[in-house]
Amino acid sequence: MMPLISAVDFGAPGDPLYANGIDGGVIAIMIVKILFVFVVMLVATMFMVWFERKVVSDMQNRIGPNRAGPFGLLQTLADGTKLFFKEDLLPERADKFVFRLAPYLSVVPAFLTFAVVPIGGVVHMFGHDVRLQLADPPAGVLWLLVMSSISVYGVMLAGWSSGSKYPLLGSVRASAQMVSYEAAMGLAVATVVLTTGALETSKIVAEQWQPLNSSLPHWVHGWNLWKLALVPFVIFTVAGTAELNRPPFDLVEAEQELVGGFHTEYSSIRFAMFFLAEFMNTVTMSAVIVTLFLGGGDGPTLGLPSWLMYLVWFLAKTFIFMYTYVWLRSTLPRLRYDQLMDLGWKYLIPLSLGWLLVVAAAKIKVSYAFYTLAGFFVAAALLYVAAQVGRERREEEQDDFGTATPPRNNTPAPEEASV
Amino acid sequence: MGFFDGFGITLKQTWKKKITYQYPEEKRPKPERFHGRHVLNRYEDGMEKCIGCELCAGVCPAKCIYVRGKDNPPDHPVSPGERYGFVYEINYLRCIHCDMCVEACPTGAITESKLFEFSFTNRQDAIYKQDQLLVDDEGNPQQMPWEDWAHKRKQAETAEFERTKTSGWLRATSPSGSAQSEGDPLWSGDLGYGVRPSEPDQDTRDGGAQ
Numbered sequence: 001m002m003p004l005i006s007a008v009d010f011g012a013p014g015d016p017l018y019a020n021g022i023d024g025g026v027i028a029i030m031i032v033k034i035l036f037v038f039v040v041m042l043v044a045t046m047f048m049v050w051f052e053r054k055v056v057s058d059m060q061n062r063i064g065p066n067r068a069g070p071f072g073l074l075q076t077l078a079d080g081t082k083l084f085f086k087e088d089l090l091p092e093r094a095d096k097f098v099f100r101l102a103p104y105l106s107v108v109p110a111f112l113t114f115a116v117v118p119i120g121g122v123v124h125m126f127g128h129d130v131r132l133q134l135a136d137p138p139a140g141v142l143w144l145l146v147m148s149s150i151s152v153y154g155v156m157l158a159g160w161s162s163g164s165k166y167p168l169l170g171s172v173r174a175s176a177q178m179v180s181y182e183a184a185m186g187l188a189v190a191t192v193v194l195t196t197g198a199l200e201t202s203k204i205v206a207e208q209w210q211p212l213n214s215s216l217p218h219w220v221h222g223w224n225l226w227k228l229a230l231v232p233f234v235i236f237t238v239a240g241t242a243e244l245n246r247p248p249f250d251l252v253e254a255e256q257e258l259v260g261g262f263h264t265e266y267s268s269i270r271f272a273m274f275f276l277a278e279f280m281n282t283v284t285m286s287a288v289i290v291t292l293f294l295g296g297g298d299g300p301t302l303g304l305p306s307w308l309m310y311l312v313w314f315l316a317k318t319f320i321f322m323y324t325y326v327w328l329r330s331t332l333p334r335l336r337y338d339q340l341m342d343l344g345w346k347y348l349i350p351l352s353l354g355w356l357l358v359v360a361a362a363k364i365k366v367s368y369a370f371y372t373l374a375g376f377f378v379a380a381a382l383l384y385v386a387a388q389v390g391r392e393r394r395e396e397e398q399d400d401f402g403t404a405t406p407p408r409n410n411t412p413a414p415e416e417a418s419v
Numbered sequence: 420m421g422f423f424d425g426f427g428i429t430l431k432q433t434w435k436k437k438i439t440y441q442y443p444e445e446k447r448p449k450p451e452r453f454h455g456r457h458v459l460n461r462y463e464d465g466m467e468k469c470i471g472c473e474l475c476a477g478v479c480p481a482k483c484i485y486v487r488g489k490d491n492p493p494d495h496p497v498s499p500g501e502r503y504g505f506v507y508e509i510n511y512l513r514c515i516h517c518d519m520c521v522e523a524c525p526t527g528a529i530t531e532s533k534l535f536e537f538s539f540t541n542r543q544d545a546i547y548k549q550d551q552l553l554v555d556d557e558g559n560p561q562q563m564p565w566e567d568w569a570h571k572r573k574q575a576e577t578a579e580f581e582r583t584k585t586s587g588w589l590r591a592t593s594p595s596g597s598a599q600s601e602g603d604p605l606w607s608g609d610l611g612y613g614v615r616p617s618e619p620d621q622d623t624r625d626g627g628a629q
Contacts, residue, residue, distance in 0.1 A: 059429040063439040331429045 013407030031103035093163030103273035106154030159262035172253035187352035188236035211305035248332040286321035454516040468528035469504035475520035483513035507549035558611025
């Protein structure tokens with residue numbers, strides 16, 4: 001259907017589609033791209049919901065949905081249709097405008113985030129150079145962070161405007177969680193940007209397609225996964241999972257906890273939108289991890305047309321991460337809220353900050369990275385020693401239980417005069 | 420690595436056998452004395468066992484049985500004896516399936532079968548009258564239009580599956596409490612099925628002395 005697509009190469013940053021001015025063909029291609037991404041996101045979300053239910057049930061020794069459509073593939077559609085027919089409630093104490101607005105603040109960023117994810121490089125079709133990416137702004141990576149920040153608004157306003165205490169609690173916790181993990185995510189992304197030297201997602205992917213090292217075989221490409229020594233990848237994945245409110249970080253919307261968290265009072269289409277936004281964000285986050293750390297569509301061409309193979313590799317890698325999210329869901333118990341905040345603030349942020357410094361040092365000269373690491377260890381050891389200084393003395397001053405009463409023993413009660 | 424063992428376990432389950440029953444094509448076998456829908460039994464010659472004594476209504480904790488007895492017309496008696504159950508209704512919106520009516524019945528007229536798929540769609544249908552509760556001419560429970568228990572399954576298998584031990588709730592091994600009468604059935608035969616044998620005692624059932 002598209003015989004004129006040539007091999008993929010990344011070209012200069014910016015969209016080559018607009019290089020020769022905007023005419024009808026350019027607008028048509030743009031509209032086609034937009035529609036394509038919109039439809040693909042919706043279908044991918046439907047697939048993700050079905051996939052999650054099937055994989056979770058496989059891991060629980062049961063068959064998941066298998067009645068609606070072959071293998072239960074139309075189950076999500078059936079659920080969505082059912083949700084559309086439910087009664088649309090508006091609680092009496094709710095703030096009407098914000099209550100109606102909040103789902104859109106969740107759904108729209110979910111759609112828009114995928115705009116900057118490159119599925120491939122630049123192909124030549126219908127006489128135009130088309131970048132396989134909806135938009136390639138000069139600050140592409142910032143767009144990702146911005147969209148996740150706006151979705152925090154959706155969650156926060158949803159809970160507050162519901163006019164009831166459980167959603168309010170849920171949304172306060174959710175927004176605190178999302179904000180704290182955004183910091184760790186942003187620092188991991190900063191590491192990637194530091195290595196790449198540019199913010200455009202296409203440039204980030206292009207950099208990862210280069211061979212890693214002249215001493216290694218040329219087919220070993222420089223994916224940020226190993227170029228940054230795994231740590232930012234792990235930080236970004238964990239922080240991304242927390243950002244999405246996915247298990248094990250799903251305290252805020254777990255049914256056993258706060259009924260439904262921030263979406264307790266929502267029903268029908270509004271609830272469907274939150275649901276849609278969550279799963280769409282999951283798909284997008286998998287795609288973003290693949291883009292930032294696994295080189296996008298990088299993989300052997302195996303003799304087939306390159307634009308097709310790069311798309312296939314991109315989908316395969318995204319699929320692996322989607323499976324991992326479901327695997328995490330079915331395996332791990334939920335984190336308590338204080339454990340969650342501890343993890344974010346006390347472990348992930350210092351780790352990502354420290355690693356940013358190490359990578360920055362490595363950018364100047366690789367040996368400087370090791371000096372920086374050594375410096376961190378020395379500093380950590382000194383801090384530990386400093387923290388121990390007062391500890392033994394404080395422990396001596398207390399009793400076994402730290403209370404005023406002496407420990408019990410078997411001495412009988414004093415004899416009283418018997419009457 | 421202790422933390423990652425859990426992931427291995429969940430992954431391994433993907434290849435293990437699934438335990439889901441594809442209802443309604445497959446059904447999980449029910450225990451022997453499963454409390455389902457009641458049936459009013461009849462003797463082997465077709466006469467009803469119910470004598471209209473109202474003991475079941477008296478013992479019912481949910482007050483869901485309504486019984487009225489009447490003298491047997493001399494020319495065509497309904498039950499052997501003086502009286503028969505003239506009105507007999509069970510309201511299944513109230514029945515809690517405790518089977519105290521089955522314990523209380525002196526003739527073994529009311530017993531519970533293993534039918535549970537009776538999803539009526541309005542309150543009137545929920546009150547089962549006597550002609551709906553009585554077993555039919557082969558001794559099988561009657562199926563109402565809204566009941567789903569014979570749907571999509573082989574008829575012979577269904578009949579046997581649903582009918583076995585319909586009146587078998589009280590077929591204990593020594594009904595009089597004495598070990599000497601162990602195995603002697605002290606109940607009358609049922610229409611279409613004859614005298615159902617007593618259950619084997621626990622040693623035989625469990626395959627030898629424990």
